[in-house]
Amino acid sequence: MKKSYRYRIYPNKEQKTLLEQHFGGTRFIYNRSLFIKNLMYSKFKINVTEIDLNNNLKLLKELHPWLKDQNSQSLQQANKNLLTGFKNFFEGNGAYPTRKNKKDQNFSFQVPQNYQINLTTSKIYLPKIGWMKIVLHRDFLDKEFIENELVTKEVNGEIILDQKLNRKFDIFKTLTVSRTSAGRYHVSILIDNHVPEPEPVEFDEKTTVGIDVGLKSFAALSTGEIIDNPRFLNTSLDRLKKLQRDVSRMKKGSRNRKKAVLKLAKHHQLIQNQRNDFQHKLSMKIISESQATCIEDLNVKGMVRNHCLAQSISDVGWSEFIRKLTYKAEWYGKTILQIGRFEASSKLCNVCGYKKDDLTLDIREWECPSCKTLHDRDINASINIKKIALNNLSTAGTAGRAC
Ligand SMILES: [Zn+2]
Structure with missing residues (x-):
């Protein structure tokens, strides 16, 4: 099941400018691609695809260098959204896509990948924007995920959720950044928690x-x-025994012993991870x-x-x-x-x-x-x-x- 979690973020002055540029940039791409798609179809009956539109991004960046400072994936997502709009329209599930206006109060853009959240210090990282304060007023991640380091990593004792680590689990979907008219910024994280459908799958002797x-x-x-048993585990266990011997050989309270203890702890973590x-x-x-x-x-x-x-x-x-x-x-x-x-x-x-x-x-x-x-x-x-x-x-x- 997919679920969205919305949190307030606090960008600094510089980051606010970057966020505003992204709102504008993705809106610009959306409108530009809509124009191209309409034109190509009405003039030449050519059906412009998402790949065509994404290829066109390179050209647009040459013509409008300010786009180069923006997260390419966010710009591509604008194309994806446009085509989803068309698909919905043709399936009878929505209106024909129209231009987005500044007046529409539609200040948002999407970050499909590579975002990070430092759960220890409550900070969020967005590509091309950097680290910002985030208020995580409710848990969005099962403790099980953190305990098993499914999508998190530890850096200097801090637990960081890394969307990149998520690929094999596919829990963290697109993140949406938005600004309210009152000037508050939020991120909304779409999470697929893999909760099963209510109906259990049938089984028989064969399955x-x-x-x-x-x-x-x-x-x-x-x-x-x-x-x-995986072979690496045996190798790691041999090394564990050696590290344990190292610790016991060293004088209690000595600096070398402390170092050896740290090494041992790290190795324990490695085995746990493996x-x-x-x-x-x-x-x-x-x-x-x-x-x-x-x-x-x-x-x-x-x-x-x-x-x-x-x-x-x-x-x-x-x-x-x-x-x-x-x-x-x-x-x-x-x-x-x-x-x-x-x-x-x-x-x-x-x-x-x-x-x-x-x-x-x-x-x-x-x-x-x-x-x-x-x-x-x-x-x-x-x-x-x-x-x-x-x-x-x-x-x-x-x-x-x-x-
Ligand atoms: Zn028998």
């Missing part, structure tokens, strides 16, 4: 995938796919390739305490992955089905249902004594997780109807 948390690998899918990145990509892939995802409700804390598997389990960050998977499923109307952790998904043969009670953790592959199928331990488990989840669902459904 459902089961996932089992891997120990050697990151995960196994019921499709037969094994997702390996892991987040990997998990985001994978959860996105799984959510987009299936309509429902079945997982085991693992009590990760319990497992970490009880086993020597501690290292691998905390490293793969399974519970964090499930969290990402779950909210992405919500965004896209997909379903997550969980099964209890005590359902013996590993020990059952997914083909004939034979239960192999003596299956220990070190056995990676096994042959079913009953039907002779050769199983990869994790893939077999993921298929069972899917079967059990879908079965629980249909039983619950029947019970529901019976009531």
